[in-house]
Amino acid sequence: MNSRVADRIATGVFIAIAAIIISVLVGLFSYILYNGLNIVTPDFLTKPSSNIRAGGGIRDQLFNSFYILFITMLITIPLGIGGGIYMAEYAKPGKITNTIRSCIEVLASLPSIVIGMFGLLMFVNLTGWGNTILGGALALTVFNLPVMVRVSEDAIRTVPRDQKEASLALGITHWHTIKTILIPSAFPSILTGAILASGRVFGEAAALLFTAGLSTPRLDYTNWNPFAANSPLNIFRPAETLAVHIWSVNTQGLIPDVEDVSNGSAAVLIISVLIFNLMARWIGSIIHKKITATK
Amino acid sequence: MIVTIKDNSNQQKNIIVDEEKAEHILKVKNLNIYYGEKRAVNGISMDIEKNRVTALIGPSGCGKSTFLRSINRMNDLIPGARAEGEIVYEDINILSNDINVVALRKEIGMVFQKPNPFPKSIYNNITHALKFSGTKNKRVLDDVVEESLTKAALWDEVKDRLHSSALALSGGQQQRLCIARTIAMKPTVMLLDEPSSALDPISNAKVEELIMDLKKEYSIIIVTHNMQQASRISDKTAFFLNGDLVEYDVTNKIFTNPAEKKTEEYISGRFG
Numbered sequence: 001m002n003s004r005v006a007d008r009i010a011t012g013v014f015i016a017i018a019a020i021i022i023s024v025l026v027g028l029f030s031y032i033l034y035n036g037l038n039i040v041t042p043d044f045l046t047k048p049s050s051n052i053r054a055g056g057g058i059r060d061q062l063f064n065s066f067y068i069l070f071i072t073m074l075i076t077i078p079l080g081i082g083g084g085i086y087m088a089e090y091a092k093p094g095k096i097t098n099t100i101r102s103c104i105e106v107l108a109s110l111p112s113i114v115i116g117m118f119g120l121l122m123f124v125n126l127t128g129w130g131n132t133i134l135g136g137a138l139a140l141t142v143f144n145l146p147v148m149v150r151v152s153e154d155a156i157r158t159v160p161r162d163q164k165e166a167s168l169a170l171g172i173t174h175w176h177t178i179k180t181i182l183i184p185s186a187f188p189s190i191l192t193g194a195i196l197a198s199g200r201v202f203g204e205a206a207a208l209l210f211t212a213g214l215s216t217p218r219l220d221y222t223n224w225n226p227f228a229a230n231s232p233l234n235i236f237r238p239a240e241t242l243a244v245h246i247w248s249v250n251t252q253g254l255i256p257d258v259e260d261v262s263n264g265s266a267a268v269l270i271i272s273v274l275i276f277n278l279m280a281r282w283i284g285s286i287i288h289k290k291i292t293a294t295k
Numbered sequence: 296m297i298v299t300i301k302d303n304s305n306q307q308k309n310i311i312v313d314e315e316k317a318e319h320i321l322k323v324k325n326l327n328i329y330y331g332e333k334r335a336v337n338g339i340s341m342d343i344e345k346n347r348v349t350a351l352i353g354p355s356g357c358g359k360s361t362f363l364r365s366i367n368r369m370n371d372l373i374p375g376a377r378a379e380g381e382i383v384y385e386d387i388n389i390l391s392n393d394i395n396v397v398a399l400r401k402e403i404g405m406v407f408q409k410p411n412p413f414p415k416s417i418y419n420n421i422t423h424a425l426k427f428s429g430t431k432n433k434r435v436l437d438d439v440v441e442e443s444l445t446k447a448a449l450w451d452e453v454k455d456r457l458h459s460s461a462l463a464l465s466g467g468q469q470q471r472l473c474i475a476r477t478i479a480m481k482p483t484v485m486l487l488d489e490p491s492s493a494l495d496p497i498s499n500a501k502v503e504e505l506i507m508d509l510k511k512e513y514s515i516i517i518v519t520h521n522m523q524q525a526s527r528i529s530d531k532t533a534f535f536l537n538g539d540l541v542e543y544d545v546t547n548k549i550f551t552n553p554a555e556k557k558t559e560e561y562i563s564g565r566f567g
Contacts, residue, residue: 092374093374160411162407162409162411163411163413163414164372165369165372165407165411166407166411166412166413166473166476167413167423167424168369168372168400169367169369169400169404169405169407169477170400170401170404170423170424170476170477170480171397171398171399171400171401171402171404171424171428171480172397172400172423172424172427173397173427176427180423180427181413181423184414184415185414291414291415292414292415292460292462293415293416293419293458293459293460293461294414294460294462294463
């Protein structure tokens with residue numbers, strides 16, 4: 001076989017692989033949307049869920065998903081970027097750093113159900129909080145943090161070394177160089193990492209089953225006092241997220257319209273992730289353009 | 296003036312250098328630089344003159360860049376690198392542990408081989424360091440930007456697009472921006488590490504012209520692989536070989552009548 005034929009075959013194989021990936025993606029999307037979209041009505045999105053009767057909505061679950069995502073990222077992003085900065089800029093190569101790095105890798109590959117069990121012990125039982133949003137968010141942080149540290153470290157390391165040298169050679173301190181040169185340059189990659197992590201958080205069910213719980217108290221969306229028991233903003237209340245809701249109606253639901261509710265929820269879930277990704281990328285590119293003065 | 300050097304067999308000897316009543320901005324005394332166990336610079340001693348261009352020449356890996364980077368402590372960034380001996384600047388040994396490296400680098404600026412502007416606007420490239428050292432006044436910043444770009448012979452080319460990205464400039468313009476950025480800090484010494492080796496001949500000529508101009512105000516030390524460049528722009532030339540300072544003299548003498556055989560061989564292109 002001559003090299004031209006080999007080259008053609010290679011091209012064909014890679015096109016075929018790409019086609020398979022795209023068709024799986026398109027197939028999955030269209031299946032979920034086809035089954036779910038006719039269920040997703042304004043009514044479905046704004047009504048609380050029902051335990052027994054048909055026609056329940058997903059209002060609280062949708063809110064809970066976004067709220068837990070928000071709280072998780074509030075904890076994960078600063079810690080993750082901080083850890084990444086430490087690993088990329090301050091950690092001296094050696095045994096301790098290698099140990100830290102292996103710990104992070106092991107943590108990143110833990111099954112989420114195990115993290116859920118750990119969360120149950122730590123954030124539910126040991127703290128005595130019971131099932132709470134905060135407990136769920138902390139469990140998700142354990143699940144998310146290693147990825148965020150890894151992504152931030154890699155992003156900072158890929159900033160060209162001469163950028164850093166240029167800044168230091170101008171008599172600028174290490175920290176100011178990190179703040180004004182390294183992080184802005186690494187920003188697009190860190191953002192991508194944060195979006196990927198958010199997608200994982202948004203769709204995560206196993207780690208939340210035992211931590212944020214399977215129920216949501218009756219919520220009053222006009223009550224914005226974060227300490228009130230019926231306030232949606234209260235972080236010490238149980239909260240069933242969308243992903244957990246899909247799981248729970250399918251395994252223990254008593255409602256007659258289980259299939260409709262789970263199809264609709266699935267559609268809302270992927271549309272939310274999609275919108276979230278697009279928004280984050282759009283905002284990210286605006287910020288990046290502003291920093292780098294590119295058009 | 297008498298300069299002490301070491302020849303290849305590591306024996307110290309004194310040579311006589313033309314004296315022009317030059318002031319010395321840096322005095323290097325018995326400087327050794329190591330990377331881990333490996334010694335990259337072997338006990339060199341030389342005085343650098345104020346408001347002159349000093350060229351460091353020699354084949355790759357001869358220690359000239361290592362020496363240059365030790366003058367503003369950029370070698371601190373390399374794990375395992377350490378320097379022994381003295382580099383005296385304003386009566387202070389800048390190699391000692393207790394000096395403020397950040398303050399030192401404001402006095403002794405550096406321009407690198409590859410143009411490395413920040414991925415920011417042209418304006419922000421210049422003001423980056425000034426803002427850090429506390430200059431916030433817009434008018435002062437505007438003035439410094441204009442002044443340093445003018446000195447770097449770049450103002451006319453970029454004055455209409457100060458707020459567009461520095462990465463859109465050509466390589467030669469980027470390098471002059473890097474020089475402007477260093478000028479903005481008002482250093483006394485500028486270290487140039489092969490500043491035009493990555494540039495085309497026309498940009499190279501512009502950078503050389505600029506260097507000739509800058510020596511009125513700054514003491515310049517330049518590492519170069521380009522022998523013609525060294526002979527064109529420098530007042531004094533130091534020839535390095537395998538970490539030794541082989542010969543250090545007035546440029547004219549180095550290029551026409553070097554004292555050492557090795558120098559002559561290198562200059563005439565027989566090795567390196």
